[in-house]
Amino acid sequence: LYNYHLAKDNVRINDSIIVVEGFMDVIRLSTIGINNAVALMGTALTKEQIVLLKRLRCPVILCLDNDEAGLNATMSAGDQLFIEGLEVFVIRLDDYKDPDDYIVNKGEESFRLNLEAKVNYLDFKIKYLKTNLSNDSKEIAEGINNLLELINPITDPVYKNILIEKLVTEFNLDKEIIKTKISVPKIIKEPPKEIRSIKKTQVTKACEAIIYLMLNEPKYIKIFDKNMGYFPIPACNSLLNEIRSFYSDHNTINLADFLTYINEDEELSSLVKEIISESNDIVKPEDFDDYLMITKREVFNKRIDKLKIDLERTDDLDKKIAITKKIAELKKEV
CATH class of the missing domain: 1.10.860 (DNAb Helicase; Chain A)
Known part of the structure; x- marks a missing residue:
């Protein structure tokens, strides 16, 4: 993660980490006083990068490029981070390719407004599925089932119910059928780790x-x-x-x-x-x-x-x- 060593010191001040694609985006953000940003140096989020982001113990804001590859990367990274238990938000910058271009053309204030209006990842994903899925019934079912797998482990009953209501409304689904699919969260118990359990000298x-x-x-x-x-x-x-x-x-x-x-x-x-x-x-x-x-x-x-x-x-x-x-x-x- 490009700039991780500097961004981590600013996380405590901003209580979030912004993830972008390229190092020029990080540099441009620093010129407007936003120093809690890191770059993937590509579109793929690796396991090692997830480990580093988890260490920060703060919300992750995905602000990837405004093209199809960036959108797909947002969905992939969002799923990975959410499954790992991180709080994830999304920013999509209209009209311009990336944060660098956006700030150059629309300025600091406009970017900060987008930052304040960041969208919770699951809300973003519901809208994404509604907008981007074809009329193919199987594809729609696969998209909804994928979303249900993310909703299922949520322990807050109020938050879970709000997401169910949104899902039901957006896709005109039977709420009772949806509730039966997520009523019993799957709990996977990992075996106790024995590696390096000995007290260190x-x-x-x-x-x-x-x-x-x-x-x-x-x-x-x-x-x-x-x-x-x-x-x-x-x-x-x-x-x-x-x-x-x-x-x-x-x-x-x-x-x-x-x-x-x-x-x-x-x-x-x-x-x-x-x-x-x-x-x-x-x-x-x-x-x-x-x-x-x-x-x-x-x-x-x-x-x-x-x-x-x-x-x-x-x-x-x-x-x-x-x-x-x-x-x-x-x-x-x-």
């Missing part, structure tokens, strides 16, 4: 905090390499190598692109998502030196333990003296 937390800072600010990669160079935890080291490789290729770190970059490695991808979700409100840049010290101490302690084993195994006096001296030096560092 202070060292693990410190290593993951450093990785989190690297993913948000590349300067920490260089600082870490200068002071340490590797983690005492294998999984973190594997992830560090991928971060270095990505940074070397792109000279920057974009979280969404990085997740796509490592997507085929399920273990590393899961680790990144876990670090992101657990570290967002806890890890602070000003504590980097503390994280580094904890990590360094663990590395030195492991070196000391290995040297102690070497000390016990050797009978050579000179080697014993050298090892003892090295242990003393490392203890000073710790």
